[in-house]
Amino acid sequence: MDALPEVEVEAEAEAEAESVAEPRASDGRNLDAILSIPVTVQVVLGTTSMPVARLMKLGRGAVITLDQKVGSPVSVLVNGRVVARGEVVVVDEDNSRFGVSLTEIVGTARDLRAS
Numbered sequence: 001m002d003a004l005p006e007v008e009v010e011a012e013a014e015a016e017a018e019s020v021a022e023p024r025a026s027d028g029r030n031l032d033a034i035l036s037i038p039v040t041v042q043v044v045l046g047t048t049s050m051p052v053a054r055l056m057k058l059g060r061g062a063v064i065t066l067d068q069k070v071g072s073p074v075s076v077l078v079n080g081r082v083v084a085r086g087e088v089v090v091v092d093e094d095n096s097r098f099g100v101s102l103t104e105i106v107g108t109a110r111d112l113r114a115s
Contacts, residue, residue, distance in 0.1 A: 043100050044075040045088075073103060082106050
């Protein structure tokens with residue numbers, strides 16, 4: 001009689017392990033929920049450092065010299081982390097809108113270890 005409950009417990013544990021290993025139809029809904037999370041995307045043309053006193057004197061039309069040279073790739077950040085680099089391109093024919101053409105996807109340390 002004692003062997004029967006043990007077999008049932010083992011069968012339940014195997015069923016739980018199989019249900020975790022096999023993808024369910026509801027996983028698609030979970031993925032949809034993750035894919036709908038908004039993130040902040042930034043394109044960084046360059047950076048500079050200056051004292052607060054100089055920053056406070058800046059006004060309309062002020063020019064700030066950046067550390068990037070013309071033609072250098074710009075960094076694309078998602079939630080503050082660099083994920084790609086690219087080139088600035090003109091999107092509209094009247095030159096009123098710009099975009100970024102990605103030239104490099106930056107891998108994480110985990111991605112680099114896997115390859």
